[in-house]
Amino acid sequence: MKSKLNFNTNWEYASAPESQDHIQLADKYNLFINGKFVAPKKGKYFNTLNPATGKKIASIAEAGAEDVDAAVKAARNAYDKYWSKMSAKDRGKYIYRIARLLQERAREFAVIESLDGGKAIRESKGIDIPLAAAHFFYYAGWADKLDYAFPNRQTSPVGVAGQIIPWNFPLLMAAWKIAPALATGNTVVLKPAETTSLTALKLAELIQEADLPPGVVNIVTGAGATGAAIVNHPDIDKVAFTGSTGVGKLIQNSIAGTDKKVTLELGGKAANIIMEDAPIDQAVEGIINGIYFNQGHVCCAGSRLFVQEGIEDVVIQKLKDRMETLIIGDPLDKNTDIGAINSKSQLETIEKYIEVGKQEGGNFYESSCPLPSTGGYWCRPTLFTQASQSHRIVQEEIFGPVLAVQSFRTLEEVLTKANNTHYGLSAGVWTDKGSKIFKMTNKLRAGVIWANTYNKFDPTSPFGGYKESGFGREGGLHGLLPYLRLN
Ligand code: NAP
Ligand code: MG
Secondary structure (H helix, E strand, C coil): CCCCCCCCCCCCCCCCECCCCCCCCCCEECEEECCEEECCCCCCEEEEEECCCCEEEEEEECCCHHHHHHHHHHHHHHHHHHHCCCCHHHHHHHHHHHHHHHHHCHHHHHHHHHHHHCCCHHHHHHHHHHHHHHHHHHHHHHCCCHHHHCCCCCEEECCEEEEECCCCCHHHHHHHHHHHHHHCCCEEEEECCCCCCHHHHHHHHHHHHCCCCCCCEEECCCCHHHHHHHHHCCCCCEEEEECCHHHHHHHHHHHCCCCCEEEEECCCCCEEEECCCCCHHHHHHHHHHHHHHHHHCCCCCCCEEEEEHHHHHHHHHHHHHHHHCCCECCCCECCCCECCCCCHHHHHHHHHHHHHHHHHCCEEEECCCCCCCCCCCCCCCEEEECCCCCCHHHHCCCCCCEEEEEEECCHHHHHHHHHCCCCCCEEEEECCCHHHHHHHHHHCCCCEEEECCCCCCCCCCCECCCHHHEECCECCHHHHHHHEEEC
16 A cells, blocks of 8 residues: 655655764874773784774774773772762762763763764764763762662772773763762773773773762773673672673673673564554654664564554555665754764674565565765665564564564553564554553553554653563663662
8 A cells, every 4th residue: 555645755855964073083082990091011002993994093002901901990999088088078079070071071072983983973962971960960869879779778988999881872872881889979981882982982081081089980991801891800899781782691601700790781682563553654753763773773672563454554565665765964064864884884784684584585675865985884764564573583683774674463462572582672562542551551561561652762751671682771760770889
């Protein structure tokens, strides 16, 4: 069935690139340890690339075990000498200062996030950076109110937190980790992902400017081995990890038998469920936002779409029409909907899954939108109809713009299908009936469930998974708990 909406796919917009004049980037970045930028002891550096061109932006220091050790020592010293002794109110003031400075420099951070990671400037400017600042504001407010958060309990910090984050929301994930840790009186050693270290290093500059006592926040860059050195360091009291389920399992194994606290925020394969009585046009926008937003590099991406049988044809047609209008282009252009895939290896993973999906027998469709010819890594929005529960593209996390579509008849059927996954991070339900929303949200095994919307985040709302999506919550009052001991 052809939808009545007649999208004009020949629109052309004049390019509207965000200015880069106001950003400052060095050619080379060192490690941020004990309040200073220091060269790595072994003198090793790696390149960070612009995924829209494949060209180098800067060299980044690779921290070895001896650098991680120096960072952990600095964090321990700062914990013992300053941070655990400071009044909670003063701690809060420092965190407010970080939040304000980040807000003031939001444009610069947004441009660097898009340059280094490939996401559209509309997202980094409208979502990532404001939300990161909002997290610092929110947790600054809790710093001197922990007694109210946990009445009749005595709270104490855990000590030194080792934090490891992925590349899909680089600054936002750093804020999710650092803000609650500082508010509860812990000190931090954080490692950003290898492909997206720049905004974490800019945050280090900002933390220096905010005049935090040296060693309260340390930022060490590097690859997986640097992360492992943090996890295995004997003087780390708590590990906070966001990333893949595979690495999460390695981390859990390596800290078994120690008394390190741990939270794991891992992968996902969210069900986005459209009932027959749903507002269809809004739902189509929700599907688009759920899977194509940030090139599908979203742990809670609505990568499994379930559409009730009676509306399947119209939803799929409207979805395809809408996909045709999406603009893939320069991440720094304000008209761009979908930026560059974060790295060559991630593009290869996505392309591999598209091949797997074709071999499994799903009906493949991709938008015909043109791809930029700037070099770099690009992928059109794609979908597979006639996907089935046993398909790998339905079971495995792809982390790219690939949607697997299935239909269903009854509520019970879709709940069973939606829960048939190792993951349980998030889900979406679209229906006009409040009673159905309650029934579905009670039965879906997912940590975050959106009703008649998708991918909405707020610092006051806890986020985290069930099953192999990990454990522990970040955000909200619950996000304080992993960083506290309660007596
Ligand atoms: P990843 O490969 O697991 O990497 C995550 C982080 O761990 C990176 O900083 C990585 O360093 C580091 N790392 C790699 N091997 C390590 C090891 N053996 N020990 C300690 N650290 C190690 O995941 P990714 O591919 O970057 O990110 C995508 C994954 O993150 C997806 O599965 C996604 O669902 C998940 N994610 C989950 C959430 C959530 O809140 N649940 C949020 C965002 C993303 P390098 O990058 O330098 O190798
Ligand atoms: Mg990069």
